[in-house]
Amino acid sequence: MGDVLSYAVRGLTRRHGVGEHSVLANDRIDLDIRQGEVFGVLGPNGAGKTTLVRQLMGLLRPDSGSIMMFGRDVRAAPDLPARLTGYLGQDDLALAELPVATAVATTARMRGVSRAAVREVRDAILDELGLTAVADRPLARLSGGQRRLACVATALVGDRPVLVLDEPTTGLDPAARRAVWGALQHRRDTTGTTVVLITHNVLEAESVLDRVAVLDSGRVIACDTPGQLKASVSGGVRLDLAWRHEPPFDDPTVAMLAGIATTNGRRWTVRLDPATAREALGRLTTGAALAALDDFSLATPSLEDVYLTLGGASRDLERT
Amino acid sequence: MTIVPDERNAPAILSALQPEPSLEPSSGPSTVLLPIPMPARLGPPKMPLATPFGTAFGAVYRGQLARSKVGRIPLLFVASFQSIGILVLLRGILDVDNSIAAGQVVAGSTVLVVAFVALNLLAQRFGALRAAGALDYYLTLPIPPVAVVLGTAASYATFAAPGTVITAVVGVLLYNLPITGLWLLLPVVVLSGVCLAGLGAVVGLMAPRPELATIAGQLGMSIVLFLGVIPADRLPEIGRVARDVLPSSYAVDALAAAFQPGVDWSKVVLDLAVCAAVGIAALTVAAVTLRRVGTA
Numbered sequence: 001m002g003d004v005l006s007y008a009v010r011g012l013t014r015r016h017g018v019g020e021h022s023v024l025a026n027d028r029i030d031l032d033i034r035q036g037e038v039f040g041v042l043g044p045n046g047a048g049k050t051t052l053v054r055q056l057m058g059l060l061r062p063d064s065g066s067i068m069m070f071g072r073d074v075r076a077a078p079d080l081p082a083r084l085t086g087y088l089g090q091d092d093l094a095l096a097e098l099p100v101a102t103a104v105a106t107t108a109r110m111r112g113v114s115r116a117a118v119r120e121v122r123d124a125i126l127d128e129l130g131l132t133a134v135a136d137r138p139l140a141r142l143s144g145g146q147r148r149l150a151c152v153a154t155a156l157v158g159d160r161p162v163l164v165l166d167e168p169t170t171g172l173d174p175a176a177r178r179a180v181w182g183a184l185q186h187r188r189d190t191t192g193t194t195v196v197l198i199t200h201n202v203l204e205a206e207s208v209l210d211r212v213a214v215l216d217s218g219r220v221i222a223c224d225t226p227g228q229l230k231a232s233v234s235g236g237v238r239l240d241l242a243w244r245h246e247p248p249f250d251d252p253t254v255a256m257l258a259g260i261a262t263t264n265g266r267r268w269t270v271r272l273d274p275a276t277a278r279e280a281l282g283r284l285t286t287g288a289a290l291a292a293l294d295d296f297s298l299a300t301p302s303l304e305d306v307y308l309t310l311g312g313a314s315r316d317l318e319r320t
Numbered sequence: 321m322t323i324v325p326d327e328r329n330a331p332a333i334l335s336a337l338q339p340e341p342s343l344e345p346s347s348g349p350s351t352v353l354l355p356i357p358m359p360a361r362l363g364p365p366k367m368p369l370a371t372p373f374g375t376a377f378g379a380v381y382r383g384q385l386a387r388s389k390v391g392r393i394p395l396l397f398v399a400s401f402q403s404i405g406i407l408v409l410l411r412g413i414l415d416v417d418n419s420i421a422a423g424q425v426v427a428g429s430t431v432l433v434v435a436f437v438a439l440n441l442l443a444q445r446f447g448a449l450r451a452a453g454a455l456d457y458y459l460t461l462p463i464p465p466v467a468v469v470l471g472t473a474a475s476y477a478t479f480a481a482p483g484t485v486i487t488a489v490v491g492v493l494l495y496n497l498p499i500t501g502l503w504l505l506l507p508v509v510v511l512s513g514v515c516l517a518g519l520g521a522v523v524g525l526m527a528p529r530p531e532l533a534t535i536a537g538q539l540g541m542s543i544v545l546f547l548g549v550i551p552a553d554r555l556p557e558i559g560r561v562a563r564d565v566l567p568s569s570y571a572v573d574a575l576a577a578a579f580q581p582g583v584d585w586s587k588v589v590l591d592l593a594v595c596a597a598v599g600i601a602a603l604t605v606a607a608v609t610l611r612r613v614g615t616a
Contacts, residue, residue, distance in 0.1 A: 004363065004364050035364075035365075054456075058459075058460075059460065059614065060615065060616060061615065061616070070364045079370060079462065081460065082460050082461060082462045084367070084368065087460035089453070089456040089457065089460070090453070091452050091453045091454045091457075092454070092457070094449060094454040094455075094457035095383075097386075099386060102383060103383070106382055109382075110376055110461045111462065112368060112369060138387075160368065161365030161366075161368075
């Protein structure tokens with residue numbers, strides 16, 4: 001276990017555009033993605049996540065650097081990603097007018113599922129993702145979430161050893177999201193499928209990923225298990241406060257927190273070591289400030305905290 | 321942990337504030353590698369084979385055929401009415417006794433139906449797919465790109481093929497031409513279809529914007545119309561040169577020959593061979609273009 005690398009990426013660099021308006025979308029990225037792990041790429045919009053996976057799929061040529069799949073150079077064998085990988089891109093125009101069942105069945109055939117087996121394979125994946133009721137409806141006439149789910153079904157069908165999914169759960173309701181996570185973990189556990197998953201959702205990253213690479217401005221700023229990454233954030237906790245009305249700044253604890261809080265209207269977020277956080281919250285909830293306090297929470301660091309601590313600049317990661 | 325503070329429940333809040341293990345950051349093992357549950361037998365995966373052309377073509381064709389079935393029926397009418405309209409129009413102008421000119425008009429109008437679908441609609445479709453970034457779907461499947469072009473073209477052709485038969489039969493009746501050579505319609509439609517579909521796909525894929533793909537496709541169709549329907553001997557010199565360059569002219573000539581009393585089969589075979597050769601070249605270019613524009 002662990003010896004076989006589904007992807008070995010070295011020095012991957014890709015620039016978009018030319019001249020002074022060009023953007024370095026991927027900057028010397030090194031990654032090892034092991035067979036049978038659910039590997040996440042987390043980062044805000046514009047971090048270079050899609051550029052990275054499009055290169056993994058052979059859809060973009062790197063300016064420099066190399067990509068090996070199972071020990072073979074993708075540049076020397078450009079058909080490798082298409083043969084080994086089920087891919088979910090961001091656009092679905094190619095499938096939009098197809099009924100869900102037809103989209104899944106024809107994709108399965110294109111991945112070499114035999115004519116005899118295709119119906120069974122199709123029905124199984126529709127059932128697994130809860131799409132049976134809408135099987136006969138064109139994707140374009142489904143809700144955004146169901147439409148995305150149908151596209152996920154086309155990426156999963158045909159049992160590839162690798163899955164590369166660009167934001168598979170965007171727009172899905174919680175039940176559908178769990179169905180997708182379950183489907184991915186089931187494939188990882190039973191057949192050793194490698195999953196590379198782009199997300200900007202912290203909850204998703206913490207729930208399903210074995211390892212996560214945190215991307216910011218085209219660079220990998222961290223790559224580890226979610227637990228290890230969180231443990232690396234100097235033992236801090238996050239104290240969130242929501243004030244009912246103007247906070248009582250004459251309270252010394254409130255004044256202290258005001259100096260270090262990130263504020264968003266009457267919502268404050270403060271990162272502290274656990275003992276200080278407990279002490280501050282204890283003083284707030286026993287003193288006069290309690291009357292002004294609407295809600296509060298104390299939480300262990302999330303991957304978002306990791307991201308911000310590591311110097312991530314944007315704050316558009318999703319938490320729900 | 322989230323507690324809504326309320327003065328009446330202050331004791332409950334305070335008890336919730338007692339130090340809890342969950343407040344501490346999780347401390348995992350110091351090594352980066354976590355045990356990942358998976359089958360012990362795991363080795364490098366079996367390399368899945370590329371899907372053969374026939375299977376891929378069939379799947380693309382079936383998928384495209386399933387797209388908005390109702391919307392495609394009017395296509396058949398538009399494609400044939402346009403050509404039949406031209407036949408009727410020219411019937412009032414042309415000398416019916418000139419069977420060579422008549423044969424060419426009928427053949428030109430029939431190939432126009434093919435051009436409408438293959439050049440115009442296919443250029444639009446591929447232009448739209450490129451603009452939306454939707455070519456990724458096909459390029460990340462283990463299929464030959466030619467299967468995508470031909471499968472898509474064939475699905476449109478399914479709706480247009482009856483239009484070619486109707487146009488040819490109406491033309492034969494209007495211009496009193498022999499119907500015996502009509503079987504030649506099959507190779508003519510298939511080969512000119514492949515040829516023009518390849519060109520239509522290239523035009524659509526090369527166009528930087530979908531509107532340009534539409535304009536270029538319609539322009540191409542107009543050229544096929546003029547150079548195909550107007551008899552060759554009535555074209556100016558430059559028109560004749562353009563006609564010789566246009567691959568659909570060879571399909572028109574092959575079909576026009578079938579309407580003449582003494583068919584020169586060697587010429588027909590040669591014309592069809594030119595169509596086939598250009599068709600193969602156009603498809604090759606289309607396949608290369610599909611991969612090139614999709615993998616910048």
